[in-house]
Amino acid sequence: MALVTEKAAKKLYDHPLHHDHEAENILIKETDQVVNGSEALILSLIEEEVDTIFGYPGGAIMPIYDALFHYREQLNHVLVRHEQGATHAAEGYAQMAKKPGVCFATSGPGATNLVTGIADAMLDSVPIVCITGQVAEPYLGTDAFQETDVMSLAMPITKWCYQVANPDEIPYIIAKAFYIARTGRPGPVLVDITKDAQMKDMSAPFTYEKRKQIKGYKPARAPREGDIAQAVELLNNAERPFLFAGHGILLSEAQEELKAFVEKSGIPVASTLLGLSAFPSEHPLYVGMLGMHGNYGPNILTNQADVIIAVGMRFDDRVTGNLERYAKQAKVIHIDIDHAEISKNVPATVGIIADAKAALVELTSHVKEKAYEAWLNEFAKCHEEEYQKVIQNDFTAEGECIKMGEVVRMLSEKTNGEGVVVADVGQHQMASARYSKFNKTDSWLTSGGLGTMGYALPSALGAKMGAPDRDVYAIIGDGCFQMTIQELGTIAQSGQPVKIIIMNNNYLGMVRQWQELFFDNRYSFVELTNPDFITIAKGFGIEGHQCNHADDLSASLDTLINSEQSYLLEVMVEKETNVFPMVPSGAGVDQIRLE
Incomplete structure (x- = not known):
C-alpha cells in the first residue's frame, strides 16, 4: 500500500457524495491496481481491522463472497444458518471484542431476516455494520426477484443507512459506516450495495481513509x-x-x-x-x-x-x-x-x-x-426481607424440583463469577440476572430493549469469538432455544467451545406467569411439547445430557464446565414457578410485589 497521488485522490474525492470530506485530515492508502466494488469492500473491511464476519451468501451478494474467497486467510467468515443469527452473533462479538461486529446478507429475504437483530442492536446501543447485497441499479423499483426496499425497512432501526450504486463510493461509505457505528452512542448501520456496483471496476485505484470526523456529526463532547x-x-x-x-x-x-x-x-x-x-x-x-x-x-x-x-x-x-x-x-x-x-x-x-x-x-x-x-x-x-420471602425460596431444597435460581447460583459459584453469561429472554433471564455474581467486568450479555427470544445462542458464539480467552455460558429457555436452534450447526462448524444450558419447564414461562397472575390462570397457548434437545444437539455433533434430579445438578454442571468442546446441558426445572420480586404493569416501583 502506498500514498495515493494528489490527482487520484482528487478524482475519487471530488465525487458529489464527498462534500463533507475534510481535506486537511487525508491519510489515504491505495492498491497498485484498479479493483471492482466487491474487492474494494473487502479491502475496506481489512483497513478497518475487521477479522470476523458472520453471514449467509445469496445471489445479490455473490460477487462480494467471490472477492472474500481470495481474502479468506485475512478474514474469518462464519457461515450462520439464518441471517438473524448473523446479527446476534455480530452483537455478541462487538460487545466482547470492543469493536463493531460485521454481518453479510443477500437481498430480499436475506436482508429482511436481519431486521430483528438490527432492531435489537439499536435499542441496546450495540455497534454492528450490516452489509447487504441488492439487485442491480437498473432493476431497483421494478419488483425484481428478491428485491426489497431495505432502506425503508432499515431507516427507523439504524443510526445510519445508505445504498451504494457506484463502486467509487464504497471505501468512503464503509469508513463512514464504521465511524458512525462506534462513536457517540453506538448502534447499527446498514450499507446496501447493488450487484452492478459490486461487479464494476472503480474509476481510480483503491484508496481508503479511516474517518476521524464527519461534518455536522458531533458524537461526543466534554462535560460542561x-x-x-x-x-x-x-x-x-x-x-x-x-x-x-x-x-x-x-x-x-x-x-x-x-x-x-x-x-x-x-x-x-x-x-x-x-x-x-x-x-x-x-x-x-x-x-x-x-x-x-x-x-x-x-x-x-x-x-x-x-x-x-x-x-x-x-x-x-x-x-x-x-x-x-x-x-x-x-x-x-x-x-x-x-x-x-x-x-x-x-x-x-x-x-x-x-x-x-x-x-x-x-x-x-x-x-x-x-x-x-x-x-x-x-x-x-x-435485602433481608427479600431474602426471607423470595431469595431462599428460589434455591432448591432437598427433595424439591430443580429451580432456575439454584442452577444459576451453582454455576456462578463454580466459575467464581468470572464466566461470560449470555442470557436469552424470559424467566431464566431474570433468574440469571438476579443470581449471577460478577467478579469480572464485561461478563453479561442479554437482549434488553427489544427482549428478543432466540438472542442467546448466536450471541454466545459471537461473544466467544470476540473474547476467545473467556468461558462463555449461554442460558436459554426451552421456548427461546427453538427460535434459533439451527445455530447449533454454526457453533459446531466453527469449532468454538460454547457451553449451553437449557432451562426446560415445557412452558413459555414468563407469558404463563402473567396469565396466572393477571388473566385468572387462563393458560392460552403457552405449554410446549418439546423435541429431544440432546438428540438434536448430537445430530449437529455437540455432546450433551439431561439433568432431571437436584442430586445430579452439581456433577452435571461440572461436566459442562470441564468440557473442552461445546456442550449442551438440559436442566428440567420446576414447571410452574414465578419470578419475584415483580413490579406489575402500570404500578409504581414502590408497589413491587414479593409474592
Whole structure:
C-alpha cells in the first residue's frame, strides 16, 4: 500500500457524495491496481481491522463472497444458518471484542431476516455494520426477484443507512459506516450495495481513509463545567443519594472510573439489566438490580432517595414502572452521551451530555468523601426481607424440583463469577440476572430493549469469538432455544467451545406467569411439547445430557464446565414457578410485589 497521488485522490474525492470530506485530515492508502466494488469492500473491511464476519451468501451478494474467497486467510467468515443469527452473533462479538461486529446478507429475504437483530442492536446501543447485497441499479423499483426496499425497512432501526450504486463510493461509505457505528452512542448501520456496483471496476485505484470526523456529526463532547458544578453541589449536600449504573458504563469502558467515584463518594450503586457486571457484585456499596424483576431494596428506595445520579441509562419503562409515581421526591442528575435521552422520560435537575468516563472523572475530582451508613442500612433491611420471602425460596431444597435460581447460583459459584453469561429472554433471564455474581467486568450479555427470544445462542458464539480467552455460558429457555436452534450447526462448524444450558419447564414461562397472575390462570397457548434437545444437539455433533434430579445438578454442571468442546446441558426445572420480586404493569416501583 502506498500514498495515493494528489490527482487520484482528487478524482475519487471530488465525487458529489464527498462534500463533507475534510481535506486537511487525508491519510489515504491505495492498491497498485484498479479493483471492482466487491474487492474494494473487502479491502475496506481489512483497513478497518475487521477479522470476523458472520453471514449467509445469496445471489445479490455473490460477487462480494467471490472477492472474500481470495481474502479468506485475512478474514474469518462464519457461515450462520439464518441471517438473524448473523446479527446476534455480530452483537455478541462487538460487545466482547470492543469493536463493531460485521454481518453479510443477500437481498430480499436475506436482508429482511436481519431486521430483528438490527432492531435489537439499536435499542441496546450495540455497534454492528450490516452489509447487504441488492439487485442491480437498473432493476431497483421494478419488483425484481428478491428485491426489497431495505432502506425503508432499515431507516427507523439504524443510526445510519445508505445504498451504494457506484463502486467509487464504497471505501468512503464503509469508513463512514464504521465511524458512525462506534462513536457517540453506538448502534447499527446498514450499507446496501447493488450487484452492478459490486461487479464494476472503480474509476481510480483503491484508496481508503479511516474517518476521524464527519461534518455536522458531533458524537461526543466534554462535560460542561457548570453542569459538573451543579451536580457536585447536589451530591455533596445529599443525605440519601443513589447511583444507577447503566449499559453506558460498559460502552464507554468506564468501570474503573465508576468504582473510583463510588468509593470516594460513598454512594450506593444499583445496576440496570444491561449495566450488570459494570460494578462488582460483591462490593459493599453494590445494592442490586433495578427494574421490574430487580431487587426489592433498589426499587422501593428509589422513591426515598433525595438525589439520583443516573449514568449511561435511559430510564426505560422496565426500570421506572409508572412514571407518575416515579422518584418525584428526588433531584435527578442524568449523564448520557445522547442528548435526546436527557429528560425524555424523567425530568433531569442537571443533565450532563457527555461520555460516562469523562463525566465520572470530573465528578470524582470534585465530590466530597462521605459515608451513608444509615442509608445503606435501609438497603440491608430490604435485602433481608427479600431474602426471607423470595431469595431462599428460589434455591432448591432437598427433595424439591430443580429451580432456575439454584442452577444459576451453582454455576456462578463454580466459575467464581468470572464466566461470560449470555442470557436469552424470559424467566431464566431474570433468574440469571438476579443470581449471577460478577467478579469480572464485561461478563453479561442479554437482549434488553427489544427482549428478543432466540438472542442467546448466536450471541454466545459471537461473544466467544470476540473474547476467545473467556468461558462463555449461554442460558436459554426451552421456548427461546427453538427460535434459533439451527445455530447449533454454526457453533459446531466453527469449532468454538460454547457451553449451553437449557432451562426446560415445557412452558413459555414468563407469558404463563402473567396469565396466572393477571388473566385468572387462563393458560392460552403457552405449554410446549418439546423435541429431544440432546438428540438434536448430537445430530449437529455437540455432546450433551439431561439433568432431571437436584442430586445430579452439581456433577452435571461440572461436566459442562470441564468440557473442552461445546456442550449442551438440559436442566428440567420446576414447571410452574414465578419470578419475584415483580413490579406489575402500570404500578409504581414502590408497589413491587414479593409474592
